[in-house]
Amino acid sequence: MIDARDREIIEALQGGLPLVPAPYAQVAEILGMDEDALLYRLAELKSRGVIRRIAAAPNHYKLGMTSNGMTVWDVDDDRITELGARIGALPFVTHCYERPRALPDWPYNLFAMVHGADRDEVEAKRAEIAAILGDACRFKDILYSTRILKKTGLRLKAKG
Amino acid sequence: MTLDGTDRAILNRMQDDLPLVSHPYAAVAEELGIPESEVLNRLTRMKDARVITRFGPFFDAAAMGGAFCLCAMAVPTEEFETVLTKVNAHAEVAHNYERTHRLNMWFVLATETPEGIVGTADAIEWETGICVLRFPKLQEFFIGFRVAA
Numbered sequence: 001m002i003d004a005r006d007r008e009i010i011e012a013l014q015g016g017l018p019l020v021p022a023p024y025a026q027v028a029e030i031l032g033m034d035e036d037a038l039l040y041r042l043a044e045l046k047s048r049g050v051i052r053r054i055a056a057a058p059n060h061y062k063l064g065m066t067s068n069g070m071t072v073w074d075v076d077d078d079r080i081t082e083l084g085a086r087i088g089a090l091p092f093v094t095h096c097y098e099r100p101r102a103l104p105d106w107p108y109n110l111f112a113m114v115h116g117a118d119r120d121e122v123e124a125k126r127a128e129i130a131a132i133l134g135d136a137c138r139f140k141d142i143l144y145s146t147r148i149l150k151k152t153g154l155r156l157k158a159k160g
Numbered sequence: 161m162t163l164d165g166t167d168r169a170i171l172n173r174m175q176d177d178l179p180l181v182s183h184p185y186a187a188v189a190e191e192l193g194i195p196e197s198e199v200l201n202r203l204t205r206m207k208d209a210r211v212i213t214r215f216g217p218f219f220d221a222a223a224m225g226g227a228f229c230l231c232a233m234a235v236p237t238e239e240f241e242t243v244l245t246k247v248n249a250h251a252e253v254a255h256n257y258e259r260t261h262r263l264n265m266w267f268v269l270a271t272e273t274p275e276g277i278v279g280t281a282d283a284i285e286w287e288t289g290i291c292v293l294r295f296p297k298l299q300e301f302f303i304g305f306r307v308a309a
Contacts (some may be wrong), residue, residue: 001225010224016216019204021183021196035182042217043180049223054184056174056203057214063163063171070259070266081299088301098299099230106263106293111230141261149256150248150267151213 002050009041010050017054057151065115067144069122071129072108074101074139080110086132087112092125107139119144161209166194170202174215226272228254230295231281232263233288240264246287252280263293 002010012031017023028038045051060068075083080098087110088096095113112129116122126142133140163171169192178184185203189196206212221228235243240258247253247267256267269280281292 010217010219013217014219016214017178019185019200019207019215021185021200023184024182039180039182046180049220052218052220053177054180054217055177055215056171056206056212057218058171058175059210059213062161062209062211084299084301096301097230097297098301099295099297102293102295106232109298111295143259143261143263143266145257145259145266147258149244149258149265150253151255 002045006041006045006050009038009045059148060115061148064117067116067119067122069114069116069119069126070143070145071112071114071126072141072143073110073112073129073133073137074107075110075133076136077109079136083133083136084110087129090125090128090132092116093129108141161205161211163206163211166198167202167206167211170194170199171206171212174203174212221270221272224272226270227274227277228297229269229277229281230297231267231269231284232293232295233265233284233290234262235265235288235290239288243288243290247284250280250284252276 008031009027012027018026020026022035024038024042025035028035031038042051060066084096084098087093092114093112094115095111097111098109099111101107101109114122114125114129116125122142122144130137130140170188173188173192179187181187183196185199186196189199192199203212203215207215233243233247243265244256247265248256250269252269252271254268254270256265258264259266269277271277271280277294277296281294285292
């Protein structure tokens with residue numbers, strides 16, 4: 001859980017970290033606190049997993065990774081944990097989750113994101129996943145992303 | 161913009177965690193053997209050119225007592241832009257992608273409470289008249305995140 005001060009800090013940083021030599025000093029000044037106190041709070045939020053990391057989110061398209069596929073698989077429930085871990089460990093898989101099926105429309109319970117310079121590259125990677133899953137997988141599909149419609153990250157709502 | 165080797169080295173490094181210190185960019189600059197001012201200039205350029213969509217802390221809504229949920233909708237082509245405006249108007253929609261499937265709109269809800277997911281997804285259904293399928297994560301298998309620039 002987060003307290004009111006944490007919340008102010010998150011609100012101040014959710015738009016991004018300033019690209020200046022001492023970004024935390026700048027944010028601390030806006031919040032009316034010491035830089036050290038802010039760094040301490042942030043370290044604490046990080047140790048609790050509220051902050052996962054402080055990093056750049058690249059635009060895959062602009063990096064030439066113009067082909068982005070969400071591969072989806074219907075994997076035996078008995079084997080999902082073991083196989084999911086193997087798929088998630090593949091170097092070209094950026095995100096991998098077990099999610100609930102939505103029958104009858106959606107039989108898939110394993111989702112793995114794969115990126116490549118073109119669809120042939122993505123298909124080759126997808127074939128590697130299929131080979132690992134073998135007969136533990138019944139149905140499969142791939143959904144290519146054709147447009148980023150929004151990408152802002154988490155936004156806290158202003159509390160009245 | 162075209163990225164040169166230095167841009168790529170910076171971008172690869174910046175996809176990993178930045179140290180929590182007073183002068184984090186100086187620390188990265190030293191690791192890479194590039195002046196701090198150049199790291200900052202290049203990062204600013206990449207952000208302005210939207211090669212970097214966002215730079216800063218990544219928050220885990222679940223660790224704050226909230227929740228994330230992947231959602232999908234089958235939006236008729238002729239209604240797509242209208243529905244998109246309604247969906248994106250919700251601050252809880254953290255990102256949204258158009259995908260090649262009958263379920264053609266895929267977005268992630270990030271809310272401060274678990275109930276916020278249901279509330280927002282139901283509101284979107286009400287506003288658009290389209291079913292919002294919900295795919296909360298059951299298990300997470302290693303998140304690599306990084307792509308080689």
